[in-house]
Amino acid sequence: MELEIQITGNKIYAPLLGKELILTPEERIRQKYICRLVNHYGYSLDQMQQEVTLTGSKRGTGRASADIVIWRSKEDRLKNINPIIVVECKADYITISTEDYYQGQNYARFANAPFFVTTNEKETKVFKVNLEITPKTLSDEILDIPNATEANSNNEVLKLLAKTKAFERDEFSKLLFQCHNVIRNNDKLSPEAAFDEISKILFMKIRYERNPDEDNIFTLNQFEKQERNYEKNIRPVNVKRNGPKDDIPYMDYWFELTKDEFEDDELFDKNDKIRIKQGSFKEIVKKLQKYNLSTTSDDVKGIAFEEFLGGTFRGELGQFFTPRTVVDFIIEVLDPQEDEVICDPCCGSGGFLIKAFEHVRDKIEQEIKIEKDKVNAAFDEIAEATKDVEALNEVSNEIIHKLSYETQIRKREEQDRARRTDMYISRLEKLSSTCIFGTDANPRMARTAKMNMIMHGDGHGGVHHRDGLLNINGIFENRFDVILTNPPFGSRVEKSSIITKADQITDENRIARYKKMYGDSTYTKAMQQINNNIDEPLLNTLHIGKKGMSGLTEVLFIERCINLLKPGGRLGIVLPEGVLNTQNLAKVREYFESTAKIILITSIPQDVFMKSGATVKSSLVFLKKFTDEENRLWKNYTTQATKDVKAKHAPELNSIKEKLMLKGAEALNTTTKKELRQQKKKIEEQIEVEIRAIVKEKFDYEIPIATVEKAGISSTGSIIENELIDIEKEYTPYRIKNELWKEQKPNFKYVWSSKTGKVERVKNSAEIQIIEW
Template structure:
């Protein structure tokens, strides 16, 4: 038996369970649409379902479950315990822990073994263990279908949906070892094959979730069956999944899964019982990067920013809807993913508030009939839903996914990994490219970004022989036109800039590399990234960057610090423990630098003061310098007249040395005076515990509020920084 949604054209929707017409509020629409899923896709009959049924007395009011479902109509008629409780929410209501607790309570009251929380944003399934104290529920991958046997129900209960990051990291490690041992591939090539299979699995899981199909296509049983039709069913699935993302160039058109069938089956067997698409982003992200760190430590030189550091840095810069972010050394995409999640949560919460405010206003309007109220709520609901629909160009979520997130990585494996990682987290992958982070590409060019978050590679250098090649900057004419239309004149200017230096050293694009006789010298990669990030920021844009501590305290790098101070206000410097990056294979002690690029007014103020102190300091020494130069030049003239070459050379050297010494004295005194005239407070913090040990184990974390704040820490670094922003005075008392 199948049922269809029935509407009468007057703003009412039909309840098949209760056999009555109801005003179609957004809440009622979600409920009746999910009833259709329960009947048409799970196979339950209307005789097995009760709707809006009281589950417990609460004083003068009653708690009502959206649906109760029994194993059979006879069980329902006999008053036996139901099997499943369903709690529905309107799409403009965020399902959170309170919803899960409500569903659990209803299951507890009724004795149900399962409960479901549902709206179109999220559907989750839980098992309830009535022998346990509360909280006594665990998330699972699905609820039973109507014809499920007791054995199938027990098997479903045994399959927990989520798993811990250690388990996931170990799982990926086992898959990696299977490929290396059976196929004798190097670690990087083995990872590429795992990436393809994970890509297939997540694609199939999306289809499974959207269609509520009972058949798990990513299983050894299904693959063995399909082998009778296709010679290589997993590679066939890979081609189909790859086609969905053809425009994103995640994989080459001719790329295929290069594994023996027996190896593929072994990998599928390891992965088939886990649902990766619905596993917590935190668990998946931490585990994935932990696996990458274990696999590639010291082999391809890729270091990954620990999640607690990512979380802290993103929170410090406090992203908001409309901010455009870039990571020019994006690695596995950790910063971009967290930015996306944080802004998405803000958008959803704002939509929730907007709808609830409107709902309260309509409920308070006593002049409205129930039909009018339902009609108004449905209209407002539809408007808000459209603003959240990522498939509608121009919607809030579409803008976030397609116009606000950009990244690039010079390593093609990392660029691909970050794209896949973002797809699994909800999207934003379209702005991520395999490209040299120092060069303008597509939407990544100067003065474009509100926020830069990055952990650039340390220790390497950009050599004078690293030149801008045609392949680095060439794009097809149609793509060029697309970006010219999208970004206008600033993009054209950015393209002209890189085209002008084709064939020349990359460092010629920057000011920081020292130049000898007009030629650029070798420069540390992290130093060049500092300038690149400042260039990419809009006036007033914010930067969070991981840097080796030598940048902050090495006397020979004072010119780098002055370069930064001339262009931005330093907001905070947070020193990290030595072991922070050891689990990723890096032993360097690092700090986090947060700054805000000068806006137009600050830049004008700074430049004016810089000129003023320079003139003031030069004036202070003008008479002294004039007198000394007259004396020294006289000595040169005297030596020339006496034809004493040695004396002349000595006198000339004395003049040059004096001028150089006085220029440096004036520069340093002017710099000191400038700091006095352009003075502002900087937040400084030295952290001892940042959430990760040298062996990648979870540790106490004093950076931001979390369950593992050390007992001796009253306020975390983030909380102190927020207080400092409001009023730094108490910090200097």
């Protein structure tokens, strides 16, 4: 039987120790890697130990020990013969640094082990240990460690030590271009269509890496073996083929499994197929087989994939790429925080979502590091004063657990509300799985965004192929803290564009899952936007569209974004400057002024989007949706102003109305009536102007406006001076000082009580306090 992780509450079972430990991110990574050593590499538990002191340190907390040590056999371990592998595990919130690699290497050198591994699950690197080099020189990275059988063969060990690995960003980028060229040359597809096929294969590889115990298609030998079996009508033993899938080649069947994996994201059409020759597919498998995307640095994958995208898409698809300098600026201005829910309803290649994810992830990592350092320092001070080191470590790990995980109360049984269980989710997992959402109406770009986010370390199901004006999954009204987007410019949504039954979600399993996630009544209400408007114009779901103010996509998306925001939520959006100043959109601007505050407008040069083919001058507009109190004030001011102004003009209007109602001999001629109607219209317009002026005077606030001449990118796409950085540095202290929105920067202390035997996390203090030790 396979070894599996066992987690109960805030405890995780350590089979090498035969007992439960506090669940910390680092301990979770260690136990997952131990499972991999047993299940994938074939090592037995009696060949391994965890937390082995190799440096001779007597430090109280034992943090100078190797996380996992593996011997060639149980006998070697018992005889204290040199081990073969030393493993250093890091929490998933830690970005592995050069110092961490040196630390692992030093442990392995001390133990005379030929291999050392450093892993945080997201990134796993294997190095050979070269005793002939100086300790400050890092050994060569290699492809993999030996399995249990290879570990006892000197020849196999030497072969593995010779297989050096240098999978850097440039190499991965070149590899993707090579795969792209294989398809273009062999299958004669356009660059965009060739990219679609590369995308499918990358999704297939990601799916395999998530299910590594299935047949490994991503080795050429295995693929050829499966194809030979297919020709002989031999089906894989450990992979089920049902229904129509039984009669398709292995390559196509694997894509069917991949479509099933990502079905909820609606990234692939149900009838979509692999549209390249088998020879092309085999060539790409050959190129990809030695790389594991799941254990490759997010920075390497992410930046390389972006370079590949930039080199592949030109012309038509250029509109989907917002320049990085603009993305960075909008993210820094809005400064999304942990636990805030973030969305881009026109996500394109996912640039805004990726940057937002990285921005919040870095905050979490930095906070945990700072607080963990405080924990370590506090315990180092008292470690020498107590003999109960094991109990001290238990408390330390309890605190680190509180730092890294959140308790989510989930019902154990739906029908039994009294029985509940605590489920622990890491803060990074929560960010990835519940806080980032996006849609794009273009299926190619939705897939691109999804893959782009996977490459950057965030592969959750929050990105969908969907018209951004329609609700899907968790994307519905009053739900988001932050929205960042660059909507399509210049196109229109016509009255002929209607909502159809195809826009409905009919899968009962998905509906049940969404109701469980968001609440039955909340989700049902959200989906009324579609379910109650079948065969109705899409425009009717928005105030601006229904009133006939505008059908421009950029205008409709402003209203859509404001609707999606929670009260007090904030929006950063790229808009053509015509939205801000043309007379025919005056009514639209008045409507937005009644729903949200403008907190910053930054005009950027026309050059910024020129490389993408856009010629319209743009501004970066930042809005904050009215809080409930601000909405109440606006309505009260409007009601009172309307009453006062109408009373002021009532005598004049009533006089005109009386004259227009005259009949018989006193009836006015047509010319006079026309003049009176014009006079009446003019007064009514004046009433509107006066009402707005009074409301704006009472609801007065400052609107910062900035103009930059250089925004970090020229018309040709080259890097130039970036004045947006200066604007952000000036704006951030301004918005903090003026409390433009509520800052959500968590601050805790960790309190231990020997009476309860618990560590509690308490807000509003940065200090760590150990009570009654």
